[in-house]
Structure formats: structure tokens, C-alpha cells
Amino acid sequence: MTLLAPTGPGQPPPAPPAARSGSRRLLPYLLVLPGVAWLLVFFGVPLGQLAAASLYDPSGSLSTGYAMTWAVGNYADVLQAYWPQFLRSFGYAALALLLALLLGYPLAYAIAQKAGRWKNLLLVCVVAPMFTSFLVRTLAWKTILSDNGVLVGLLRDVHLLAPDGRLLATPFAVVLGLTYTFLPFLVLPLYASLERLDRRLLEAASDLYASPVRAFRRVTLPLSMPGLVAGALLFFIPASGDYINAELLGTPNEYMVGNVVDSAFLVRLDYPQGAALSVLLMVAILAMVFGWLRGAGTEAVR
């Protein structure tokens, strides 16, 4: 610490002044105060209100107001009515994550280890789509996948798609959209941990007669675990709550839980149901994340 005065050998260090030590002990708390206050006001309180709203009397309405009746039944009601959308959300997000891993891992590896002087350019390319709005990009996918577009025409010509087949408005389009939208969130943390990978470890592995596959499994993969887990979380959490992709690229049969929350709050004005759905989604994701972290080892996240 800079406050320590240089002390000669053998001398006992001078005791710090009492008043200073008090304020110094307070300092860390003062430093976190703005952050905590911010979280409390803009996250803690709304979250509490959301949780409270999920227990309002479901027979209330906008004009008469809602009474607090601790209506736990709201949760059972929404689960019963919307379990398919819940399952679908997590299913699609998991599928998209799998696809993103297949695409993103080699990409991150190539940028981190093989790109040489192109590294920065490639990184910019990964981030560049984020410079435009997420909505505009999803609408662009609508044009690309369009029934009368070039892509579908080509796939029909090579008989990968039936003559009346389509890409838009299918589960495929939604998963593809999710994969595309959240891919950078997976690639960047992965890149960060692969970039630090010490090449000498791989050389050592091959010196010890490990095949490339084995070296990858025993050296590269474990060392990239922190980035992999962080990236997967950053990908999975927003992907399972997303509703824009399902709305624009899917049909009612592809709607996810985000679409239901949207309609509960904005269209049906059923606030208790909307709140119960949101809380359920949050709890489900939290539970999954904790399970995952335990499985992967908390250590891996750092």
C-alpha cells in the first residue's frame, strides 16, 4: 500500500493514525455503494414488484386494480397453459447452443491460434454485425430465407428442399436465427481463453506421443473450459428468453416463452400471469445455470 512509510530495519512500523484507518476500512464499502444502490433501485425493487405481481388475484383487472391475495395458483395455471412454450424455449436455445459451438469453437480457435496478422480484422468481423440493430439483422434473415429468394431456389434446384418446401416460418429458421444472433457472445469469451493457450503445452503433448485428437481432448479443451462455460452461459440465457426470432422467423407453432410474456403484458393485460411466467423463466434459468456450474466446476468460470 502506498500509505506505508519507508521503515528502517529493526524499527517497528509506525502505527497508522486512528481516524485514517477508520475511513480506510469504510473505503471499500463506499466504493461499492453506487453499484449496490443502482442494483437495488433498478433491479432489486422491480424484481420484488414482479414477484409480488405474480401473486396478485388473477380475477383483478386494469380498471379495478389488483389485490394481493398470495395467489400461488397463478404458477400452476401458467405452467399448465404454457408448458409447451417453456420446453420449446429451452429446446431451441440448447439446439442453437450446440450449433453455435460447432461453428464457434473452430472459429475462435482459428482466430486465436492461426490467424496471425489477420487476428484483429477477424475479431472486428465477429463483432461488426452488432453495429447494426438486432431487429434489422433479423429482418435481413427474413429476406435471405424468403420463399422466393435465391437461397430457397437453389436448395430446391439441388433437391435438398421439396418443390413446395420452405425455410422461413420453420423451427429451422428460428434456431438458425438464435444461433446467428448470439454467436458473438460465445465466440468472444472462447477466443479470450484460447488466445492465452500456451502452444508449448501442445508441443509437449505431441512429444509425449499424444495424437492431435488426444492433445485437444486433454490439453486444449480443458484449458479453454473457462471461456467455454462463460460463453455458453452468455449464449444460452438470452437465447432462451428471446422472442424476436420466433416472432419474425417462426409461426405460432414456434413461439417461445418470451412471446407469451409479451402477449400477457401488452395484449391480454393479464399482469399476474405475465409476472408468474417471467419469474418462472428466471428461476428455471437460474436453476439450470447453477446445475451447470456445479457440473462444470465453478473454478472453470474464471
Next chain:
Amino acid sequence: MRTPLRPLSRRGLLSGTLGSAALLALGGSLAGCGTKGAQQTEAGCVSEDRSESERKLVFSNWPQYLDVDEKDESKRPSLDEFIRKTGIAVTYTEDINDNNEFFGKVQHQLAACQSTDRDIIVLSDWMSARMIRLGWVQKLDPAKIPNVRANLLSSLLDRSFDTENRLSIPWQSGLAGLAYNGNVTRELRTVDELLTRPDLKGRVTALSEMRDTMGLLLGAAGHDPANFTSAQFDDALTTLRRAVDSGQIRRFTGNDYAPDLAKGDIAACIGWSGDVVQLAGADEKIRFVAPDSGVMLYSDNMMVPNKATHKANVEQLINYYYEPAVAARLAAYVNYICPVKGAQAEMEKIDPELAANPLIFPDEALLSKSTMFMALDEKQEKEYEGKFQQVIGA
């Protein structure tokens, strides 16, 4: 070097849990006693009118819902003339894109009887009905808007949610019916064809506005959209569910079906007349169809929200737009159904072709096929909207 994470101690777990619980309780206690009703009464929420001293007003409308100059899009001829004539400065904003979304934007102010900083807002029939039911709009003075009584189309007079025509005055009207793209499919005549014809499978969209889609389906099932029972609604809804489950209906849309229909991604849909007239202007094979089982007539209505302070100025503006010559000018640009009698004669002078278009000036045959959806109370609205939303996937 990596320090291993300290295993979670019992104490840490306990304090963490207690901390989050306290946080939740804090937020919960703020909302714990529920919410107050949003209903307002005329006596409880009094608005002041400062029109005498402040010659201005703020007008919120939908995009492309007012005529603009062909050469200079920043000029709005009909509105500029109003400003010149009356000296009332108008701030015109196109900030309404969706009824529900706009409702979400203003509901908290209006529920608390606060100003929304807008003097006119334009919302569709059913949302107007909700605003009126909640007591959120001001009553207009019929003596100051004589043109409305004189020129409003008779089919739009005395609607169930505003029997005295004092709360919501139609800005433009339109029809919800069927539309198809003749480049990619053959002619379409009925709702049943739309929902069952095999060649349309997966190439059909319907509107996410419950009243438009269900109104057409109720009509097609032989029920009266203006007066139906819960069982009849369920009957029509079953037909819709079947079409969704079979994959016939691809999506439920707002205005965004229009580009898809133009591209041919969708071959046929339930859509709005104004959109289709605009598309047909670019490609005449895109057609609007009024099935014999009925079309839905709707309006977007001007309303003065509570606490708006320029009601008398607004009344001048409403009266101005109900002059047939002004209405014709507006209709020539927006291509929706013009709610003003006498505008058709004025339109002859501007564009005879548009004057003959039944989708702008509907003839008796078309008007007799058109109905308005039954006015719903809050409980019915929640019930029907809930059932409908479940079928359309959300």
C-alpha cells in the same frame, strides 16, 4: 496461478439467502398491497382548457396517415393550411405504431390522471372503447364540431362505445377482409378457401388483431360478429385452431404482412383494405376480396386524452378535417376509407379513378356486407383475447 474457489460455507449461504429474501421483501412490500384501479371519472380527473391563451396543440398519429407534399416530404399540405387559417401551431408526431404498444406507453400517466403531453391521439375502435371505458378521454362539445354530425358516414354514427359521437371521432376507416397475390395463386373468394385450400398450405397469414380475424371467421361460420355468444366464438375459434395446427396459417401479423404478400412469400391473407390498395397500386395482381360472409369495418379515432390542455383547438382541427374538400385531399394520399360524406364529389376533381374506388368510397353493396365487432366489456375482452392468444401461439 488460480486460487481455488472457497467452498460455499453454511454461513455464506445463509447470509446470501437472507439478503436476497430481504431484497425481495423490500420490493414486494412496495407492491404488496396490490395496485389501485386505473379507472378515472369525469369528476375525479378534471382537465383544464388553455386553448384561449395557447394557440397550439400536439397531434400523435400513425406513420403515413397524413398527406405530404409530393416534392417536399416535410410539408403537409392539409395540415399546413389549417395552421395558416387558424394560427394554431400543430406539433405533429408519428409515434403510434401499434395500439397495444402505445397503450403501454401512456397507461401509467392516464391511470394516475397525469398529462401525456398530447392533445390528440388516434387509436383503433377497440382500443378507443377501452380508453373510454377507463374514463381516460375528454368529452368534446358537439356545437363546436358541427361538420362531424353533418358529414360523418351514417354507418359510423352512434357506435356502441360512443353513442353520442363526443369521445372518439373517426380519422380514417378501413375494412379487414381477404387479400391474395395473383402472381402466385389463383382467385380466392371465401374464408373457408383461405383456411382449407391445399395449394395455400403454409402460405397464409391472418391478423393478430383478434377482432378482425375472429370477426371474419365468425361471419364465415354463419354467426353475427356484432352479436355473438361465447359458444359461437368457440365454434369459430375451433376452425382457426384447426388451420393453425394443420400448418395452413403460417403467421399472425400486424401491418408487416404487406411486404410478404408483395414478394409472394405468402399467397393469401387476412389483411386491411388500405394496405392492399397501396400494394395494388404497384402490382395490380394483388387484390382485396370482400367475402360474401362479411367484412369487418373499423376506424381509427381521434381522441383527446385526460389532462390535455388544448381541447378547443382540437375541436377546430376535427371540424376542419370534416370539410369534404379537406377530407378528399387526405384520402387521396392515405387510400383508406374516407369517413366523410361529400368527399367523393370533391375527389372527382382531384383524381376520378380514386373517386370510383370502392375501397376508398365504399358503395352500398360493400357497406351492406360490412359489420363492426361487438363491443366487449373488460371481462369478455380478457376471456376472448386470452382464448385467441392461446390459439395464435402466445
